[in-house]
Amino acid sequence: MEGKKTREEVEKSGMIDTWMKKHRMIYTGATKHPFILSIRDGTVDLEAFKTWLGQDYIFVRAFAPFVASVLIKAWKESDDCSDMEVILSGMASLNDEIAWFKSEATMWGVQLSEVVPQKANQDYCRFLESLMSPDVEYTVAITTFWAIEAVYQASFALCLEDGSKTPAALRETCRRWGNDGFGQYCNSLQKIANRRLGKTPDDVLTKAEVTLLRVLEHEVEFWNMSHGAA
Numbered sequence: 001m002e003g004k005k006t007r008e009e010v011e012k013s014g015m016i017d018t019w020m021k022k023h024r025m026i027y028t029g030a031t032k033h034p035f036i037l038s039i040r041d042g043t044v045d046l047e048a049f050k051t052w053l054g055q056d057y058i059f060v061r062a063f064a065p066f067v068a069s070v071l072i073k074a075w076k077e078s079d080d081c082s083d084m085e086v087i088l089s090g091m092a093s094l095n096d097e098i099a100w101f102k103s104e105a106t107m108w109g110v111q112l113s114e115v116v117p118q119k120a121n122q123d124y125c126r127f128l129e130s131l132m133s134p135d136v137e138y139t140v141a142i143t144t145f146w147a148i149e150a151v152y153q154a155s156f157a158l159c160l161e162d163g164s165k166t167p168a169a170l171r172e173t174c175r176r177w178g179n180d181g182f183g184q185y186c187n188s189l190q191k192i193a194n195r196r197l198g199k200t201p202d203d204v205l206t207k208a209e210v211t212l213l214r215v216l217e218h219e220v221e222f223w224n225m226s227h228g229a230a
Contacts, residue, residue, distance in 0.1 A: 014194035016146070019209060023216065030219040031154040035227035039174065040158055042165030045228070049170065050108050052226035054115035057101040059222070062125040063148070064094045066132055070145050073138035080195070083142075086188045090149070100176065120225040124218040131211070139196040143208045146189035147215040152177040153186045 020027055035052070038044040067090055074083045105112045117125070131141055156178035159166045166174055176182075197208060 014190075015197035015205070016143075016190050016194050019212060023213060026213065026216045026220070030151050030216045030223070032158065033155070033220060033223035033227070035223045036155045036158060038227070039166055039170055040161070040164045042167055044167065044170070046108075048227055050110050051228070053101065053104055053108060054110050054112060055118060055121045055222070055226065057098070057105065057112055058115060058117045059121055059124060060094065060097055060101060062128055064091070064098075066128040067091050067094065067145065069132040070138075070141045073136075073141050077138035079199075080192075083192050086185075086192060087142075087145070090145075090185065090189075097176075104173070118225050120218070120221040124222060127214060127218055137200075137204050137207070139193075139200045139204055140208045140211050142189065142196060143193045144211050144215055146186065146193045147212050148219075149182075149189060150186045151216070151219045153182050157183065 035044070035048065039049075067087065071084060071087045071091060074087055078084065102112065104110075130136075131144055156174040156176070158164070158178070159174040160171070160178045197205060200208070
C-alpha cells in the first residue's frame with residue numbers, strides 16, 4: 001500500500017515535476033550550462049557559438065526522423081487523438097528550423113557542408129536512432145521528445161530574462177527557443193508525457209526515467225562540446 005500511495009501522490013503534481021526535483025542537479029547542469037550562461041552574460045566566445053551552430057544543424061537533421069517516429073508511435077499507441085496534432089506541429093516547425101540554421105550559417109560564415117559531427121553529437125544522434133525502434137514504448141519516446149525541447153526552451157529563455165547581457169547578434173537565436181509560444185508548446189508535450197506516465201506500468205516508468213537522465217547527460221555533453229570543455 002505504501003508504494004501505491006506514493007504513486008498516487010506523485011500523479012497529483014505529475015511525474016515530470018517529481019523527476020525534475022529528484023534530478024535537479026543534472027537538470028540545472030543542462031539548462032544553466034556555462035555555455036548558456038556565457039551567452040546570457042555577454043561573454044560568449046563567438047567561435048564557440050559557431051561550433052554550436054554547425055553541430056546543432058547536424059543534430060536537427062537527425063532529430064527530425066526521431067520526431068517522425070514519435071508521431072507514428074502516437075498514431076499506434078496514444079489514447080488521445082490530440083497528441084498527434086501537438087507532435088505534428090513540432091514536426092512542421094523543423095522545416096523552418098533547418099532553413100533558419102542554413103541562413104544563420106551563411107551570416108556567420110559557417111560552411112555546413114564541411115561541418116564534421118563531433119563525438120558528443122554522434123553519440124546523441126545514435127541515442128535518438130535507438131529510440132526510433134518499434135520496441136521503444138510511446139511513453140518513453142514522448143518523454144524524451146519533451147525533455148529535448150524543454151532543455152532548449154529553459155536554456156534560451158534564461159538569455160532573454162531582464163538584466164541579461166545577451167549580444168544583439170544572438171538574441172534572435174535565443175528568441176527562437178526561449179519565446180513564450182515555444183514554452184507553451186513544451187507545456188503541451190509535458191502534459192502528454194505526464195498523462196502517459198501516470199498510467200504506465202512500473203517497468204516502463206523506470207525506462208522513461210532512465211531515458212530522461214540520458215537526454216540530460218547528452219545535453220550537457222553537447223553544451224560541453226560547443227563550449228570547448230572536456
